[in-house]
Amino acid sequence: MSPRRVFLMARKEAEHVLRDSRSLYLALGIPLVLLLLFGYALTMDVDQVPLLVLDRDQSSHSRLITNALVRSGAFVLVGSMDSPDEAIDAFMRQEATAALIIEKGLARRLDRGERAQVQLLVDGTNANDASIASGYATAILQPLAMDIALKSLARRTGLDTSRMGVPLAVRSRNWFNQALRSQWYLVPGLIAVILAMTNVLLMALTVSREWERGTMEQLLSTPVRPAEILLGKLVPYVVIGWAQMLLVTSMGVLLFDVPLRGNLLLLFVASTLFLIASLGQGLLISVVARNQQVATMVAVLSGVLPSMLLSGFMSPIASMPKALQVFTEIIPARHFLVITRGIFLKGSGLDELKVELVIVGLFAVLLLAIANKRFGAEVK
Amino acid sequence: MTESTVIEVEHLSRLFGKFRAVDDISFSVTRGEIFGFLGANGAGKTTTIRILCGLLSPTSGKGRVLDIDIGKAPERVKPLLGYMSQKFSLYPDLTVSENLELYGGLYGLSSSRLAQRRAFAVEMAGLVGQEAVLCATLPLGFKQRLALGAALLHEPKLLFLDEPTAGVAPRARREFWTLIRSLASSGTTVFVTSHYMDEVENCDRIVLMSRGRIAALGTPTELKQGLVGRIVRIECGQEPARLARRLRAHEGVVDAQPFGSAIHLIVAPGLDPINHARKALAALEEQPRSVEVCQPTLEDVFISVVSGVAR
Ligand SMILES: Nc1ncnc2c1ncn2[C@@H]1O[C@H](COP(=O)(O)OP(=O)(O)OP(=O)(O)O)[C@@H](O)[C@H]1O
Ligand SMILES: [Mg+2]
Numbered sequence: 001m002s003p004r005r006v007f008l009m010a011r012k013e014a015e016h017v018l019r020d021s022r023s024l025y026l027a028l029g030i031p032l033v034l035l036l037l038f039g040y041a042l043t044m045d046v047d048q049v050p051l052l053v054l055d056r057d058q059s060s061h062s063r064l065i066t067n068a069l070v071r072s073g074a075f076v077l078v079g080s081m082d083s084p085d086e087a088i089d090a091f092m093r094q095e096a097t098a099a100l101i102i103e104k105g106l107a108r109r110l111d112r113g114e115r116a117q118v119q120l121l122v123d124g125t126n127a128n129d130a131s132i133a134s135g136y137a138t139a140i141l142q143p144l145a146m147d148i149a150l151k152s153l154a155r156r157t158g159l160d161t162s163r164m165g166v167p168l169a170v171r172s173r174n175w176f177n178q179a180l181r182s183q184w185y186l187v188p189g190l191i192a193v194i195l196a197m198t199n200v201l202l203m204a205l206t207v208s209r210e211w212e213r214g215t216m217e218q219l220l221s222t223p224v225r226p227a228e229i230l231l232g233k234l235v236p237y238v239v240i241g242w243a244q245m246l247l248v249t250s251m252g253v254l255l256f257d258v259p260l261r262g263n264l265l266l267l268f269v270a271s272t273l274f275l276i277a278s279l280g281q282g283l284l285i286s287v288v289a290r291n292q293q294v295a296t297m298v299a300v301l302s303g304v305l306p307s308m309l310l311s312g313f314m315s316p317i318a319s320m321p322k323a324l325q326v327f328t329e330i331i332p333a334r335h336f337l338v339i340t341r342g343i344f345l346k347g348s349g350l351d352e353l354k355v356e357l358v359i360v361g362l363f364a365v366l367l368l369a370i371a372n373k374r375f376g377a378e379v380k
Numbered sequence: 381m382t383e384s385t386v387i388e389v390e391h392l393s394r395l396f397g398k399f400r401a402v403d404d405i406s407f408s409v410t411r412g413e414i415f416g417f418l419g420a421n422g423a424g425k426t427t428t429i430r431i432l433c434g435l436l437s438p439t440s441g442k443g444r445v446l447d448i449d450i451g452k453a454p455e456r457v458k459p460l461l462g463y464m465s466q467k468f469s470l471y472p473d474l475t476v477s478e479n480l481e482l483y484g485g486l487y488g489l490s491s492s493r494l495a496q497r498r499a500f501a502v503e504m505a506g507l508v509g510q511e512a513v514l515c516a517t518l519p520l521g522f523k524q525r526l527a528l529g530a531a532l533l534h535e536p537k538l539l540f541l542d543e544p545t546a547g548v549a550p551r552a553r554r555e556f557w558t559l560i561r562s563l564a565s566s567g568t569t570v571f572v573t574s575h576y577m578d579e580v581e582n583c584d585r586i587v588l589m590s591r592g593r594i595a596a597l598g599t600p601t602e603l604k605q606g607l608v609g610r611i612v613r614i615e616c617g618q619e620p621a622r623l624a625r626r627l628r629a630h631e632g633v634v635d636a637q638p639f640g641s642a643i644h645l646i647v648a649p650g651l652d653p654i655n656h657a658r659k660a661l662a663a664l665e666e667q668p669r670s671v672e673v674c675q676p677t678l679e680d681v682f683i684s685v686v687s688g689v690a691r
Contacts, residue, residue, distance in 0.1 A: 008485040012474065019473045214467025221433050221463040222486040223455070380437055 001231075005224050009232020013206065017236060026202055027240045031194045031248055038186045039256050046132040051075040052090055052099040054082070059107030061148070065118060066100065068144050074136040084121070091123040098122050098133050113152045184259070187252035188340040189313040194248055195271065196278050196311075196333040199241055200303030201296065203282025206233050207375075208295040226375045230368075234279055241275035242268075252344075261347030267340070270353070273360045274336040278303070280367030281332070287375040307333035332363040384411040386538055386569045387432060392441035393592075394427050401427040403592035404441070409571060409585075411537075414564045416583030417573040418682065423589040425573040426466055429540050432571070433463050446538060459487065462531035466542040468523050470530060472516035476507055479515055480530055487534035494533075501529030504559065521552030528559065539563065541572040545579065557582050577679040586678070588685050595685045600678060607676035607684060610634075612645040612657040615670040623666060630660040637683050644674070646684050 017023045051069060055062050069075045078096050081087065087099035101119040109116040120137050124130045146165070154161040207230075210216035219229060245268070252258040260267075281303055289295035307313070310324065311333040317325055328334045335356045342348030342356075350357070387409040394402040402424045409415045417425045430436040432445055434454030443450045448457045470479045480501050484494040502508055505525040507518075515523060524544060531539060541560070545553040557579055564570050564584075574580050581600050588596040588603070596603055616623055620638035627636040627645060633656075634646040645660075647653045653673050661668060 002488075004488075005486055008482055012471065012478070012482050015478065016471075016473055213472075214465055214469045215471060217430075217435065217465045217467070218463070218469035218483075219486070220435055221458060221461070221465070222483065223459045223488065224486045225455075379435070 010235040014236040050078040050096045052096040056104040057106040061107045062102045183256040188344040192337045196307035197304040199278040200282040204285040204295040204299035207286035211290040262343030277332045277363035283371035416586040419589030424592040462536035462539040477511040484533040604676045613674040614643040
């Protein structure tokens, strides 16, 4: 291994990147776009659900229920309706996503101590939003129902129920992300996704481009060794990866107030390992594919999509089918995601994250070694 | 292997799967020679060069380049050679200087020697004052000369040029060959492949390759020797291809090929060429404008040899 030849290869590779607006966009533009997209546009928080109300009871009870929903901030009243059919129309026109239907006789039944029901229709087109909205409604109306039950008990029996309540209450608090802000959850994950997709893709193009142009042939005719070529290609992209890290982390902290509770150095080391794993994956693709089109396709299928969809970035792995859960183990981003979320939100240290660190490190070593071996075989 | 033998190849073969890209070839090249490899697409020229440059291992047979066994130690031969591959292979997004510095550096030139050789290469390519120009913007002829300059940075004793003039304008081609000849006269051995028959006349010796095999080997004069007095040029005006095909069926006609508006007819050895050609034409009831014996070109040689191999 000659340091001079590695340096020459790295310098040439850096010049390629700096002179190619497409690579630069991929390296720095995509992270920016993704961050803004997930930070602002695609938050998964559900609030201010537009609500329609059909109140056929027009009683103090029915008004209490409606008010409770609106006061919570989770729902906004956008109008009232005269028949349940109007709800569907409103869903179609996207003027409302939830509709509360209170039938006549609610107050009378409650006063008599009988069971009564209200109906909440939710637009299920977006399953996630729908389940969150109905969850909110249940959570808001549960205490109200309890209150009504106790009052009616007091009236009928004369008992003093003012000090009574549910004997067993679940009081949940959300540790690490008290306000349940989805950006807090998304930004650390986004670091993993961004590093994975851009670097696998960038790297997949570098070697295949040289095969395609014939420059690889020329390089290999000089005394430069295959391993020196690969190492030289790796170096500038690691530096770019650091820049991406810095960009995403500082934007997450400054724009979205994501807390960075853990050790910065640990984050740096873990990201570097993960970067090398992603670059190794790209190299392997590039070495084998030999043409840019195939390389791009394989990179998207094996790098971009899995790290986006199966890493636990958007949907929790625990809710995936069992077979898929097992499959996610071979996606490096899945393990790195545990590390970034741990460091950012929980302030986890080396002790809590050592297993994931070792796994990501193993991916880095293994992928590089295989890429190097395949490259060595490919040039013979 | 004598003192002055630079390349020695014995029964060299290379298979891709079952396909014999190079099939049992043997030859040797001596110091200072311009050695030409001529052959149609897919004949195995590039494959041979890649084996000799240590880029591809031979399936069987032996090859020694500058006294190094390329089957055993391909890495050792690389620093000693210059290679200009078939595809234009400098980086289009790097400048003239940057390309030269990259390759010079990879060959391990010291910075002072690199500066000196870079100046030489820039001058040879005719690009003085354009060192900071991106290679992508250079005309093809200049690119080719720059690639040659890059292959010569480390002053190799042996130079491989794989179709160096493909696609280059005739004048630039002539200039390129002037460069090659001056290199050879200063002691560099040049191994060059080409599609162009005319420029191969510049070579000291030529191999005609066909389907992985050596169909003929010799100096241009030697190769043409066998055809002297056997080529008849028939000026026929229209449909030379059709007439050539009909003539080929005639006894005593080894081959007939259209050459523009004329036909080159090769008659079997020992026959009177003009008489025989006239007889064949009369049999076909053709009245050509003229029939005369002409000097064989390498193209005639190539065609006769290749068709001989094919049969
Ligand atoms: N790596 C490879 N794998 C499979 N087949 C190959 C490989 N390299 C070359 N070939 C085949 O070997 C044959 C000889 O190829 P080669 O490139 O040596 O021909 P060539 O004489 O240089 O032709 P051209 O004038 O087109 O450059 C061709 O049929 C080609 O398809
Ligand atoms: Mg070729």
